[in-house]
Structures are given as C-alpha cells and as structure tokens.
Amino acid sequence: MTSKDVIQFIKDNKIEQLYKIFEKSFGIIDAWSDIFIDGDLLDENQLAHCLDQSTGIHSKLSPVVNALESYAERLENNGENNYYKNAEKINAQTVSMAKAESRYLSSDVKQWLGDFKGYIEGAKQNILSSQSRLKRLVVEKGAKRIGYTGEVPIDDEPDIEPEEPKIRETTDDVTWGGIKWIN
Helix, strand or coil: CCHHHHHHHHHCCCHHHHHHHCHHHHHHHHHHHHHHHHCCCCCHHHHHHHHHHHHHHHHHHHHHHHHHHHHHHHHHHHHHHHHHHHCCCCCHHHHHHHHHHHHHHHHHHHHHHHHHHHHHHHHHHHHHHHHHHHHHHHHHHHHHCCCCCCCCCCCCCCCCCCCCCCEEECCCEEEECCEEEEC
C-alpha cells in the first residue's frame, strides 16, 4: 500500500476501512503476543512460523506507518503556516496558538498512527524473540549433538586413536615413524 492510498482513505473519511484491511494482521500479532505471554514453549516450526508472519506484517505495516507519520507532520506544518498567514502580528502568543491549532488538526492522524505503530512494534518484538529463541534452540541442540530432526548425526569419520609410531630396529639402521635412520 502506498502513501497515496493511505492518504486517500483519510481524505475520504474511510479510515475504518484501512483498519479493516489490517484486521487479520492485528489479530495475528495479538495471538502471538498471547502465546509469548502465556509462556508456551515453542518448537522450531512454531518459532519459524511466528518469525515469517511477523516479518510479513512488519513489511505490510511499515508503509502505512510512514504515510501516517508524514501526513501528520504535513498537517501540523500546514496548520501553522495558515495560522501565521492570517495573523496580524507574530508574537509568542501567536506562535503558541498556531502550534496548538496545528496539533489539534493532526490529533486524529496521530491517534491512528499510534495504533499502527503499536502493531508494528509488536511485530518487531515477535521477530526479535523468535530469532533469539531459535538461536538458543540451535545452540542447545548443537551442544547435545542433536540435529534439527531430533536425531543424533552420524559422524563421517570414526573415532580412531592415532597409532603410535612403530620402532623397528635392525643391525644397520633404525626405522621410526616411517623415517629410516642409518647408524
């Protein structure tokens, strides 16, 4: 979704539809958050699934958050500029009133931004937690010499102790470790 799409939802007073588009994503983040809150121990497949879903949701929400941030900033700047244009003189009171008016103009957008930012932060935390737990599981399994499937890996090389060099003595020379020493 582009910033133009997001702004069009706002201008058409259809922000509820924008929320509806991302309702499934919000539900997924909420569901994973509940799993993490409950402390359910997740296996690699669940963690990988959480990581994939959260990454996808983060990717989908990022343009919306960026569009809402830039739109809120633009509303504030335009509000201040319009207030200054209509002011007879600019003094400290005028500046304060202009800033208050511009904050009021952008307050709804900032509220929507807060909602979307909350879910994008939730997605980020799910990503970090999943990555951390997956890494810990991999390290633990490596220490136990257990592979991803739970089976012990087969060594390609058998554990054979190296042989001690053999000493063979003759009357004329000595062979030690494959090297012939002549007396």
